[in-house]
Amino acid sequence: MLYYRDSWAEINLDAIYQNVNHIKQHLPSQTLVMAIVKANGYGHGAVEVAETALEAGATWLGVALLDEALVLRKQGIKAPILVLGWTRPEDIHIASDYSISLTVFQNEWLLEARRLYQGENPVFLHIKCDTGMGRIGVRTKEELADVVKIIQEEPRFILEGAFTHFATADEPDPAFFHEQERSFKDFVDYFNELGVQPNVIHAANSAAALKKEGNLYNMVRYGIAMYGLSPSPAMKEQLPFKLEESFSLYSKLVHVKRIAEGETVGYGATYKAKKETWIGTLPIGYADGWLRRLSGSDVLIDGKRVPIIGRICMDQLMLELDRPYPIGTTVTLIGKDIPIDEIADRLETINYEVPCMINERIPRIYLKNGKKVKEKNPILPE
Ligand SMILES: Cc1ncc(COP(=O)(O)O)c(C=O)c1O
Structure with a gap:
C-alpha cells in the first residue's frame, strides 16, 4: 500500500491505448503519431501514458520542458522525444546527453548554444514556425533563413523537424485555421528553396488530426483526444470515432x-x-x-x-x-x-x-x- 488516504484517481490505460489505436487507424498509414505527455501526461502520469501510447503505435513523445523529457528518459523510455517549449541554451548538453530533440526559433539562441556546447554529439532540432498562434516561433522567411543558416554552419546541429501550432483547429469556423495552414505551407516551401528538408514536419493537434483537415504532413501531435476528451464542445458531435475517457x-x-x-x-x-x-x-x-x-x-x-x-x-x-x-x-x-x-x-x-x-x-x-x-x-x- 503506497497511500494512506481514501481519495484516488484511476487511469484507464486501455482507454488511452484505444484512443491512440483509433487515431492510427483513422490517419493514413504513413502518418506518425507524437503522443503529447507534457504536464505529467495532462495529469494522468507521463511515463504510464507514454508507455501505453508507444505500445498502441505512437512513435514520438512530446513534452513542454526539458525536465519532463528527462523524467521519461530516466524511466528507460527510448522513443524520440521533442521538447515543444523553449529550453535554456546552457542546457543544450543535457538534450544531447539524453538524445532529446529541442525546439528552436531564435538565431541568438543558436549562437549562444553553439558557443556554450562543449560536446561532440549531435543535437537534434525542430524549427518552430509561428503562423498565427503568437506564442513562439519564427515569424518571417528572413528569420527562418537566419536560423537555418546557423544550423547548417554547425555540424553538431541536425535539423530534424519543422512545425507549427494551430490556434483554432477545434473551432467550427475554419477561416483562421486555413490562414495558418497557408502560412505554414509557405514556410515548408521556403525550406525547399533553402535546400533543406527536415525529416519530420508536423502541424496537427488532436482537433486537426481528428478532422483530418488540411495537410497532416508526416506527423500529428496527439494530446487531449488520447486522454479521451474532445478538443472542444463544438467538436463533440462530429468525432470520427468514440473517445474513451481515461x-x-x-x-x-x-x-x-x-x-x-x-x-x-x-x-x-x-x-x-x-x-x-x-x-x-x-x-x-x-x-x-x-x-x-x-x-x-x-x-x-x-x-x-x-x-x-x-x-x-x-x-x-x-x-x-x-x-x-x-x-x-x-x-x-x-x-x-x-x-x-x-x-x-x-x-x-x-x-x-x-x-x-x-x-x-x-x-x-x-x-x-x-x-x-x-x-x-x-x-x-x-
Ligand atoms: C505545441 C503543441 N502541440 C500539440 C499539443 C496537443 O494539443 P491537443 O491536446 O489539443 O491535441 C499542444 C498542447 O497544447 C501543444 O502545445
Missing part, C-alpha cells in the same frame, strides 16, 4: 451524521439545513485540486447524484446525502456519469484543465485489462 476520481465517506433543521455546515456557515438532513464528509478538498468553485456541484454515490454543500475546505468537503450510507462507501467525483466536461463547464473552463488540476496529492491507480497494475503516490516516494 481519468476517474474517487473518494470514500469518512463520516456520516444527521443534523437538525437550522444547523449549519462548513466555513462561513453558508449551508443551513432546511430540515433534518444526512451529511457525509469526504477527505478531498481544494489542496488536492478540487477547487472551492466546485461547491454546489454533484458527486455520485450508489448511482445517485448528491450535492457538495457549504464551502469546500482545504482537505475535506461535505455532501447532502439522501440517506445514511456506511462509512467507506465509494463516491465518484469524476467517472461514469460525471464526465470531465461537466466539471469543466461548472468551472467555466476547458476539459484540458481538469485532470491537470488534480494534483500530486491524489494517488494515481493504473488499470490495464480491467485490473490494477500500478499505484503511484508522488508525495510518498517508495
Whole structure:
C-alpha cells in the first residue's frame, strides 16, 4: 500500500491505448503519431501514458520542458522525444546527453548554444514556425533563413523537424485555421528553396488530426483526444470515432451524521439545513485540486447524484446525502456519469484543465485489462 488516504484517481490505460489505436487507424498509414505527455501526461502520469501510447503505435513523445523529457528518459523510455517549449541554451548538453530533440526559433539562441556546447554529439532540432498562434516561433522567411543558416554552419546541429501550432483547429469556423495552414505551407516551401528538408514536419493537434483537415504532413501531435476528451464542445458531435475517457476520481465517506433543521455546515456557515438532513464528509478538498468553485456541484454515490454543500475546505468537503450510507462507501467525483466536461463547464473552463488540476496529492491507480497494475503516490516516494 503506497497511500494512506481514501481519495484516488484511476487511469484507464486501455482507454488511452484505444484512443491512440483509433487515431492510427483513422490517419493514413504513413502518418506518425507524437503522443503529447507534457504536464505529467495532462495529469494522468507521463511515463504510464507514454508507455501505453508507444505500445498502441505512437512513435514520438512530446513534452513542454526539458525536465519532463528527462523524467521519461530516466524511466528507460527510448522513443524520440521533442521538447515543444523553449529550453535554456546552457542546457543544450543535457538534450544531447539524453538524445532529446529541442525546439528552436531564435538565431541568438543558436549562437549562444553553439558557443556554450562543449560536446561532440549531435543535437537534434525542430524549427518552430509561428503562423498565427503568437506564442513562439519564427515569424518571417528572413528569420527562418537566419536560423537555418546557423544550423547548417554547425555540424553538431541536425535539423530534424519543422512545425507549427494551430490556434483554432477545434473551432467550427475554419477561416483562421486555413490562414495558418497557408502560412505554414509557405514556410515548408521556403525550406525547399533553402535546400533543406527536415525529416519530420508536423502541424496537427488532436482537433486537426481528428478532422483530418488540411495537410497532416508526416506527423500529428496527439494530446487531449488520447486522454479521451474532445478538443472542444463544438467538436463533440462530429468525432470520427468514440473517445474513451481515461481519468476517474474517487473518494470514500469518512463520516456520516444527521443534523437538525437550522444547523449549519462548513466555513462561513453558508449551508443551513432546511430540515433534518444526512451529511457525509469526504477527505478531498481544494489542496488536492478540487477547487472551492466546485461547491454546489454533484458527486455520485450508489448511482445517485448528491450535492457538495457549504464551502469546500482545504482537505475535506461535505455532501447532502439522501440517506445514511456506511462509512467507506465509494463516491465518484469524476467517472461514469460525471464526465470531465461537466466539471469543466461548472468551472467555466476547458476539459484540458481538469485532470491537470488534480494534483500530486491524489494517488494515481493504473488499470490495464480491467485490473490494477500500478499505484503511484508522488508525495510518498517508495
Ligand atoms: C505545441 C503543441 N502541440 C500539440 C499539443 C496537443 O494539443 P491537443 O491536446 O489539443 O491535441 C499542444 C498542447 O497544447 C501543444 O502545445
